[in-house]
Amino acid sequence: MQSENRLFDDFVKMMNGAAGTLAGMGREAEAGLKDRAKDWIGGLDFVTREEFEAVKAMAVAARDEADALRARLDALEAKAAKPKAAPKASPESQG
Structure with a gap:
């Protein structure tokens, strides 16, 4: 039983790490899109x-x-x- 819990714990840690990485990538992508949108809109005569x-x-x-x-x-x-x-x-x- 102990080995099953350890396997489950490792899986949960891996998934938490992946979720954190995906969240960071999402924030980075959003910031990049905002910068590109500002550059694009800034080039227009608004x-x-x-x-x-x-x-x-x-x-x-x-x-x-x-x-x-x-x-x-x-x-x-x-x-x-x-x-x-x-x-x-x-x-x-x-x-």
């Missing part, structure tokens, strides 16, 4: 989240400014489109 948010904020500000200018232009056009009343003739010019 922007960071911070850059995107900054451009988005500038676009919103530009849109707000354009809306304000459009409203101002509409007001000026409405003012210019009103028919002007004929200037009243002064009594001096009539006579």
Whole structure:
């Protein structure tokens, strides 16, 4: 019986070692894939989240400014489109 337990213990140790080795290989493979993905994505013209948010904020500000200018232009056009009343003739010019 003692020899069977020893054989079983050796088998368990071997399997634990193999599991540890496979886990290490998995972590190494994952790190390698992440590095390759970062290199690949870095070669593309992607922007960071911070850059995107900054451009988005500038676009919103530009849109707000354009809306304000459009409203101002509409007001000026409405003012210019009103028919002007004929200037009243002064009594001096009539006579």
